[in-house]
Amino acid sequence: MKLLFNIGRYFILLKRVFGKPEKFSVYYKQILYEIDSLGIGSLGLIAIISVFMGGVITIQSAYNFTSPFIPLYAVGLGTRESIVLEFSPTIVSLILAGKVGSNIASEIGTMRISEQIDALEIMGINSAGYLILPKIVAAMFINPFLIVISMFLGILGGYLMGVASGACSSYEYIFGIQSFFVPFNIYYSITKTIVFAFIITSVAAYQGYYTSGGALEVGKASTRSVVYNSILILIANLVITQLMLVG
Amino acid sequence: MIEVKNVHKAFGDRMVLNDISFVFETGKTNLVIGESGSGKTTMLKIMVGLHNPDQGDVLYDGRSFTSSSEKEKQEVRKEIGMLFQGGALFDSLTLEQNVAFPLDMFTDMSKSEKEDRVNFCLKKVNLEGRNKLFPSELSGGMKKRAALARAISNEPKYLFCDEPNSGLDPRTSLVIDALIKQVTEDLGITTVVITHDMNSVMEIGENIMFLYKGNMWWQGSKKEILTTDNQEILDFVYASEFLKQLKPRK
Incomplete structure (x- = not known):
């Protein structure tokens, strides 16, 4: 029953979130602020993780491709496919669910317990729309760019590590990442990313918006946001993959 | 003018407000006073629409607020200013x-x-x-x-202040009280102050409502509150041993 209650309340909140904004210019400014806060602010973390993960994927691929029948350029090919199909859209989104999701839940939760949301409501402002809509729009806009940057840096990290460790040559790696390229895979990854961005922001905002109590509850809301986001991202990943790659 | 009419509110089995009616006058600082847990904040939240009453209505210059649609409520809220207990900046x-x-x-x-x-x-x-x-x-x-x-x-046409002096030293409290009174007079607005601070009552209390255990127990001015025979108010006003010594003898 509690699950149904939460699902119902989540969709009621979404209805309020997508209500008509009081003033578009204010929302526009908020969206720009959130793009900077949620997106640009995550760039450093994503860059570091992508470069290192790309390197590890390359070394692991080379380690496993021991058969003489598998050409070494498969290392580059395997790294590219792993990064484009799964690592950048899904793993990076899971990392963002931790960083951005907990940030959103604690920010909105703190606003709730310090009566800032009540203040918005009493001013006649749709607090759900004002606080949550810019975050959803900003994340759905900026996350695909972050993921594309992550793909580039992951492949670059793979190249650097692959060549430096002697797992493959520069020529083989570059030949590998150019081979059998399917543009639809990028479309699939971007679609996943946009769906994950919506899940991350809306679920985190829901957890924060209905916080009650004090600092302890804000912490719990933040933790719940990361847990539910991670589960929902994995479920959505399975569904989208089935629909787009198989169905 | 804000009119509260026959407002009832209960949380579960616990009755918080029982048939409250009161008129908050324009151009005056109207005070809602009472002990902690007497229902003051619930009353304020009902007045601004953060809680819905179980029965009764709140009227802003004759406009029904409680029974109005969310859109109509938002229009009224644009005429409301509120000072929260913690500031809520x-x-x-x-x-x-x-x-x-x-x-x-x-x-x-x-x-x-x-x-x-x-x-x-x-x-x-x-x-x-x-x-x-x-x-x-x-x-x-x-x-x-x-x-x-x-x-x-x-x-705003209506100003609400929730415990404006809580956590402040007496001198700063006086500054806040003076500001509230000045703003009310300058702008000619209806001001509602929720407080349990007796200094505030004596500084700005023009139209006072005393809540006791969720009931509308007494109403009057700051002069009348010192001379009332109502025992619950006397217990509230002269709470400390020090103040009891200052109580005027009849």
Whole structure:
């Protein structure tokens, strides 16, 4: 029953979130602020993780491709496919669910317990729309760019590590990442990313918006946001993959 | 004028407000006083629409608020300014952005008009020149004053103050009280102050409502409260041994 209650309340909140904004210019400014806060602010973390993960994927691929029948350029090919199909859209989104999701839940939760949301409501402002809509729009806009940057840096990290460790040559790696390229895979990854961005922001905002109590509850809301986001991202990943790659 | 009519509110089995009726007069500082847990904050939340009453209505200049649609409520709320107990300033905004917030949302003022209005409001609460400070850089009293500046920036018709003196020293409390009284008189608005601070009652209490265990127990002015025979009020007013010694003898 509690699950149904939460699902119902989540969709009621979404209805309020997508209500008509009081003033578009204010929302526009908020969206720009959130793009900077949620997106640009995550760039450093994503860059570091992508470069290192790309390197590890390359070394692991080379380690496993021991058969003489598998050409070494498969290392580059395997790294590219792993990064484009799964690592950048899904793993990076899971990392963002931790960083951005907990940030959103604690920010909105703190606003709730310090009566800032009540203040918005009493001013006649749709607090759900004002606080949550810019975050959803900003994340759905900026996350695909972050993921594309992550793909580039992951492949670059793979190249650097692959060549430096002697797992493959520069020529083989570059030949590998150019081979059998399917543009639809990028479309699939971007679609996943946009769906994950919506899940991350809306679920985190829901957890924060209905916080009650004090600092302890804000912490719990933040933790719940990361847990539910991670589960929902994995479920959505399975569904989208089935629909787009198989169905 | 705000009229509360036959308001009932219970949380589960616990009755919090029992058949409350009262008229909050325009141009006066109307006080709702009572012990902790007497239902003051619930009453305030019902008046501004954060809670719905189980029965009864709240009327803003004859306009029914409780039974109105959410859109109609939002229109009334645009005429409301509220000073929260903790200030409820937006942490991510500077003082001037906080004060300008209602103007950004609901007016088409030019940038210079907004600046003038913000500076006027900050001057009114003795915070001129502090425009660029963030709430985290303000003391408790400054936060309350800044919140009052935000509450009056869009020229509200109704001003609500929830425990405006809580956590403040007596001297700063007097400053806040004086500001509330001054703003009420200057703007000719209906002000409702929720408090249990007797200094406030004696400073600004023009029309006082005493809540006792969720019931409307007494109403009168600050002069009348000192001379009433009502035992519950006397217990509230002369709570300490020190004050009991100051109680006028008949």
